[in-house]
Amino acid sequence: xxxxxxxxxxxxxxxxxxxxxxxxxxxxxxxxxxxxxxxxxxxxxxxxxxxxxxxxxxxxxxxxxxxxxxxxxxxxxxxxxxxxxxxxxxxxxxxxxxxxxxxxxxxxxxxxxxxxxxxxxxxxxxxxxxxxxxxxxxxxxxxxxxxxxxxxxxxxxxxxxxxxxxxxxxxxxxxxxxxxxxxxxxxxxxxxxxxxxxxxxxxxxxxxxxxxxxxxxxxxxxxxxxxxxxxxxxxxxxxxxxxxxxxx
Amino acid sequence: xxxxxxxxxxxxxxxxxxxxxxxxxxxxxxxxxxxxxxxxxxxxxxxxxxxxxxxxxxxxxxxxxxxxxxxxxxxxxxxxxxxxxxxxxxxxxxxxxxxxxxxxxxxxxxxxxxxxxxxxxxxxxxxxxxxxxxxxxxxxxxxxxxxxxxxxxxxxxxxxxxxxxxxxxxxxxxxxxxxxxxxxxxxxxxxxxxxxxxxxxxxxxxxxxxxxxxxx
Numbered sequence: 001x002x003x004x005x006x007x008x009x010x011x012x013x014x015x016x017x018x019x020x021x022x023x024x025x026x027x028x029x030x031x032x033x034x035x036x037x038x039x040x041x042x043x044x045x046x047x048x049x050x051x052x053x054x055x056x057x058x059x060x061x062x063x064x065x066x067x068x069x070x071x072x073x074x075x076x077x078x079x080x081x082x083x084x085x086x087x088x089x090x091x092x093x094x095x096x097x098x099x100x101x102x103x104x105x106x107x108x109x110x111x112x113x114x115x116x117x118x119x120x121x122x123x124x125x126x127x128x129x130x131x132x133x134x135x136x137x138x139x140x141x142x143x144x145x146x147x148x149x150x151x152x153x154x155x156x157x158x159x160x161x162x163x164x165x166x167x168x169x170x171x172x173x174x175x176x177x178x179x180x181x182x183x184x185x186x187x188x189x190x191x192x193x194x195x196x197x198x199x200x201x202x203x204x205x206x207x208x209x210x211x212x213x214x215x216x217x218x219x220x221x222x223x224x225x226x227x228x229x230x231x232x233x234x235x236x237x238x239x240x241x242x243x244x245x246x247x248x
Numbered sequence: 249x250x251x252x253x254x255x256x257x258x259x260x261x262x263x264x265x266x267x268x269x270x271x272x273x274x275x276x277x278x279x280x281x282x283x284x285x286x287x288x289x290x291x292x293x294x295x296x297x298x299x300x301x302x303x304x305x306x307x308x309x310x311x312x313x314x315x316x317x318x319x320x321x322x323x324x325x326x327x328x329x330x331x332x333x334x335x336x337x338x339x340x341x342x343x344x345x346x347x348x349x350x351x352x353x354x355x356x357x358x359x360x361x362x363x364x365x366x367x368x369x370x371x372x373x374x375x376x377x378x379x380x381x382x383x384x385x386x387x388x389x390x391x392x393x394x395x396x397x398x399x400x401x402x403x404x405x406x407x408x409x410x411x412x413x414x415x416x417x418x419x420x421x422x423x424x425x426x427x428x429x430x431x432x433x434x435x436x437x438x439x440x441x442x443x444x445x446x447x448x449x450x451x452x453x454x455x456x457x458x459x460x461x462x463x464x
Contacts, residue, residue: 062352063402070403070410077413105403112402116353120345132338140279141335147283148290148339149346155284156291185315186454189322192284193458199284200277209276 014052016127018229019119022048025236026115029243030108038107040243045114052122059117060110067106074102143208159188278327285323286339289316294347309391310440313362314447317384320366321451326459328375337363358394362387377452384448385441392440
């Protein structure tokens with residue numbers, strides 16, 4: 001359960017309000033801006049990540065392979081008939097237009113990955129679970145998430161033990177691959193489900209589900225917008241308004 | 249002490265109502281089932297997914313989605329209440345954030361969408377075999393369609409033009425008519441669907457047997 005009260009990063013200055021503002025603002029700009037105007041959300045996302053969540057830049061590695069492919073494909077395959085639909089309509093050659101479209105697409109992807117990553121890394125899990133519980137009306141998300149997080153190593157050990165046991169009995173060869181997979185899946189899942197009874201008794205023995213509920217960690221320590229949140233809110237509003245105004 | 253002795257039903261009702269007044273219907277056992285199956289799903293995504301990704305094999309989504317369908321259908325039959333599958337999906341998607349790879353956007357959305365598809369299907373059709381196989385089929389098909397949906401979302405509408413151009417250029421290069429290329433894609437979609445049907449039915453049959461074994 002420690003994961004619920006400990007943030008992934010040291011970005012304590014932002015609360016969930018600021019994180020949601022960043023996410024909404026940057027995604028709105030990334031979707032609605034085109035051409036050179038896309039530099040606005042890019043600069044905005046980069047500056048925000050630089051100040052509040054530098055780890056977000058590490059998550060760009062998931063599109064490192066994709067971006068060159070998109071750039072090369074768009075440069076090679078963009079045709080003359082699409083030049084008018086290109087944001088850089090001034091480009092006369094389809095290759096130049098295709099390259100510019102590739103750049104635009106890549107910038108949009110970079111903005112989206114940066115902001116989603118910044119959101120997930122900035123917001124505390126206690127606040128996130130409180131947000132989800134508030135939206136869904138259910139009070140059980142924190143319990144399920146915490147239990148799943150804690151029980152995972154145990155289940156992985158069950159899976160590995162079952163895998164080794166089947167292997168030692170001659171399983172996972174070409175002739176018996178399907179039956180081995182079936183035994184592995186059914187045995188691991190059934191063992192895990194058997195554990196559920198003990199887990200639910202243990203939870204109820206600790207008063208989970210009792211009539212008097214304890215407050216959610218985020219509610220015990222209410223979310224109050226910090227000065228950084230307010231600064232982000234004002235800055236985001238200004239950037240969005242100026243972007244739409246300059247775009248016309 | 250007397251409170252506990254005199255109000256056991258109220259305690260259960262509070263849990264079942266989610267302590268929020270709205271009837272959610274999840275008992276502690278239900279929540280534990282959801283958590284444990286979500287943990288299994290996350291384990292399969294992390295261990296098997298990482299291995300398959302490292303091997304750079306095509307269609308690595310097929311076994312991963314099949315296991316996900318198996319676990320979702322099992323969970324839905326054991327906890328036949330609205331919201332159980334989507335709760336599982338949200339937990340797995342967020343647990344994925346804590347895995348070694350960092351915040352990986354595309355698998356998170358894929359996991360959530362697969363859970364949403366099974367949730368909708370089994371909410372409409374109930375925890376029946378037919379709903380299980382339809383839900384499994386749609387979730388497995390989603391794993392194939394997912395990149396073609398997520399990439400235009402991520403990169404913008406121009407991605408569709410790139411797909412069209414890639415399809416026609418690839419057809420010309422291989423000497424295949426574009427209609428046949430579309431046919432190949434349809435065959436792949438159907439193949440995914442068949443695997444999903446099998447996973448759904450296997451999950452449904454397994455859950456019935458598991459329920460029998462667990463009630464002993």
